[in-house]
Amino acid sequence: MTRKEIQSEEYNSYYDHYLNLVPEAATIDTILETSLEDTLHFIKAIDKPLDTTYGEGKWSIGEVLMHNIDTERVFAYRALRFMRGDVTPLPGFDQDVFARDYKNYAFAKADLLNSFQATRNATIDLFKSITVDQLMIKGIASDSAMSVRVIPFLIAGHNKHHENVIMERYLS
Incomplete structure (x- = not known):
């Protein structure tokens, strides 16, 4: 199954941006492994301190990376x-509540x-x-339907989104 096969009724349109960052030909069998390799390479290549921010009140690089882990x-x-x-039905999660304690972490790249x-x-x-039957199951999260099969693609796309943000705002 490829990302292209995902139907719009399988997720909230809020997630379109994340899904569009995943190639249409990406498969459910490989997307998480490919994204893992890409993200490990990306993190290892960061040459700035992980407490670097791009503005007052913005998350540091380490906080963005921890946000990706928590979201996954x-x-x-x-x-x-x-x-x-x-x-x-599952509630949404407030990323800012999760991130509130990030300030207490000394982010080490190895960790x-x-x-x-x-x-x-x-x-x-x-x-x-x-x-295959389990992949097609839909549940409710954040007041919206979501299929199981969309989730690996959302995880990979969410990671890619934040890697792009780090590249554009923190490392350029």
């Missing part, structure tokens, strides 16, 4: 709930790399044994 954890949890048939890799490997493992 939330989306993987949504996938798990949906694929297991839990139809309880972020390890955390990202462990999180992504757990997500990859979650999707390894999924069935």
